[in-house]
Amino acid sequence: MGRLTRLREALSVAEGDPELVRSQLEAFGRQIPLLYFILVVNTTAVAITHIGCAPAWLSIYFPGVLSALCIIRCLRWWRVRHRVLTHDKAVPELRKLIWLTGLFAVAFSSWSLFLFPYGTAYEQAQVAFYMATTVVGCVFCLMHLRAAAFLLLSIAILSFSSFLVFTGSPVLVAMAVDMTLVGVALAFIIQLYYRTFADVVHAQRELQASQQKTQRLSDDNFRLASIDSLTDLPNRRSFFASLQALSEQALGTNGGFHVGLIDLDGFKQVNDIYGHASGDLVLQEVGLRLLALAEPNLFFARLGGDEFGVLVQNRPANPTLVELGERICKSLSQPYRVAGNVAELSGTIGWAAFPEAGTTVAQVFERADAALYAGKESRRGTPVIFSTEHETRIRRSSLVTQELRHADLEAELFLEFQPICDVLTQRTIGLEALGRWHNARLGAVKPEEFIRIAERTELILRVTEVLLRKALNEAARWPSELYLSFNLSSIDICTSARARRVIDIVAASGVPPHRVSFEITETAVTRDFEQARCSLTMIKKAGCRVSLDDFGTGYSSLSYVHRLPFDTIKVDRSFMTDVDSNGASRKIVKSVLDLCRNLGLECVVEGLETASQVEVVKALGARAMQGYLFSRPMRASAVAGYLQAAVEPGLAAAAQS
Structure with missing residues (x-):
């Protein structure tokens, strides 16, 4: 059963191996001119020598037709020699070649057998020689097509050897035996050559696969080195x-x-x-x-x-x-x-x-x-x-950065304080510390300018430390019912260690933690929300208060209120500009006040500058307020005098409203 399977495999097309089928056709295509050259030349030579001793149909017409078919096939090959066949088309083409080989083998073998009896012993020997050389030549041209080569060898050797044996001539019988043995040897050569050919094809396929894999790895490495894996953009x-x-x-x-x-x-x-x-x-x-x-x-x-x-x-x-x-x-x-x-x-x-x-x-x-x-x-x-404006800005930023790095912060930094008032009790309940910087070379530098640069260079850590100590020293002199409100940067809470440093400064000051409220903007919180929550929770557990500053100016403020340990929300001053004339602003302020009331949070309204603004927000339910109407920021030395005043102007205006 195994031999029969191997025989069937040897005489069939390897449909499951596209590379082998393609390689067989390519190799055979290079041998086609030589194959037809052997057939036409040998056939013509035998036909010419038999003119006169064999019928015209055997010596002229039949070989002429066979030679013409060979020439036609060769010309057809020349026209399509550059075509590239898909596997689906290559397999039928290969099958057709095998059948054509069988038909040509039958045709040429039949012509030889019919021609053999004519002429002298020399002409008969020429026919036998013709069969031997033509078969060997054609077999070697068909070595890549194992099935075709086997078919040709079987038809030619078996038919001619059988014919010679039946002649009864000892010489011709010996010749038949010799041709049969040579045919068997050729069959082994065909098999060995085909195996070698197939192994080379498979080795090339593996090499190509390896090269493709190497190229893919190279492409992947290049992609990893040059392409952002998330967006597929260059990195x-x-x-x-x-x-x-x-x-x-x-x-x-x-x-x-x-x-x-x-x-x-x-x-x-x-x-x-x-x-x-x-x-x-x-x-x-x-x-x-x-x-x-x-x-x-x-x-x-x-x-x-x-x-x-x-x-x-x-x-x-x-x-x-x-x-x-x-x-x-x-x-x-x-x-x-x-x-x-x-x-x-x-x-x-x-x-x-x-x-x-x-x-x-x-x-x-x-x-x-x-x-x-x-x-x-x-x-x-x-x-x-x-633009040049930005160029000026860069130079100014570079100059401020340089001066800030080399500044004597203890001597150059100072504080101003702005009161936070309760309009119902007409009393000041706290003061917000506002950092100021006066440099010998630059003069007074705006807080928003030097704070932004300090945050970008992380000099803010030193700035915060100096200002917080100074603020706590001042707060220690205030009445115990007043609290200190102090602004922290996102850098101050970006790690637990830095939050601990702030807590330690408060502890070392002697000011009770509950009198200290740290303000943090929503933008600062959103830079690293989880770390901000951890740091603010530490500060809250240390006894300090936590306020959300500039509420309503950032993104998704409401999502942070219930997730962070806030005690107070400060309504941004931008809503106060037209609160007494714009219904939308009043609705926003009212919503924030209601939110704070429902969550049990205090609410401070910033940026109040007119009595009418105070009247509106007071009617909406606001109690704690801050703004120029009550007091502009003042130097630390002026705080005591402000607190000694019986009724502050702003509180009086609020009371009258």
Whole structure:
């Protein structure tokens, strides 16, 4: 049964091995001209020598037809020699070749047998020689087609050997035996050659597979090194490599390009509210939107977190650049589906031109970052092009940073205090400490300026320490019913160790912790919500109070109120500007007051400057207030005099209302 299976396999097409079938056809295609050359030349030589001693149909017509068929087949091969067959078409083609080989073997063998009796012994010997040489030559041309070679060998050897045996001539019988043995040897050669051929094909296939695997690994390594796996955008490394290449090209050709930095506004809140998995989905969507905007001269990359970069290889005019930035911002501002909800984000872009804004990669990137920073401060969700104003700002920031690093903070930092008043009891209940800095070279530096720089450089830790000690020293002199309100930076609570440092300063001051209220803005909380919650919980457990400052100006404020240990919410001053004339502002303030009342939290309304504003918020249910109407911030030396006054002007106005 096994031998029969192997025989059937030897005489069939290897359909399950596409590479082998393709290789067989390719190899045979190279042998076709030689195969038909052997047939035509040998047949013509035998036919010519038999003209006159054999009938015309055997010596002229029949061999002429056979030779013509060979020439036609050869010409057909020439026309289609470059074709590439699919496996589905290659298998039938191979089967057809096997059948054609059988038909040609029958035709040429039959012609030889009919021709053999004619002529002298020399002509008969020529026919026998013709059969032997032609069979051997054709078999070697068909070595790649094992089934065809076996079929040809079987038909030719068996038919001619049988014919010779039946002649009864001892010489011809010996010749038949010899041809049969040679045929058997040829069969072994065919089998061995075919196995070697198949092994080579399989080895090449494995080599190609190995090379493809190596190439895939190489491509994967390149992808890992150059492509951001989350968004499929080029990564930071690829971005800076392209930036460096563009800068070198631009310097060599006196050309230029634009660098853009994109930052998502509100992404941090998505991570905090919905989790990092949802944040990753948002980043993937951002990547898809940026890829949809990509053009041959427009290169996007993810630099890390929610920051993206863009290179514009040509140098469009500013209006065109702004239009491009607006298209990008519009795309990024479309709603995002997150955990079954809709998240609203926007993107701010800072543009800088090379070489106008900077002649090095570091400079142009820094200028784009400065434009981005300016946009996030005042023009979120829009493109901003770096200008001389930003250059002035960078220089000023560098100067302030340098002076702050080398300042004698103990001597140069001081405090002003602004009262927080209870309009019902007409008494001051606390004072907020406000940091101030006067530098010998810079003069008075605005708090928002030096605090921002101190936070960026982490000098805020030292600033907080100095100001907090000074504030606690002053609070120790106040009446015990007054509390101190002190602002903390996100840097002050970004680790548990830093929160502990703040607690230790309070403990060392001698001021009871319950008299100290630490204010933290919502923006500071959202930078690292979990760590902020941990740090604020530590501060609360130490006995201090915790306030949420600037309520209503950030993202998703309500989501933080019940998740953080707040004692007080301070309504941002922006709602007070038109609270006495705008119904929407009044509704917002009323909602916050009701929220605080329901959650058992205190509420302080900031930014009150007129008696009518006080009258409105008092009617809404507000009690604790702060603003210029009651008192502007005062130096520490003026606090005692303020507290000694029987009735403060602002409280009097509040009482009269």
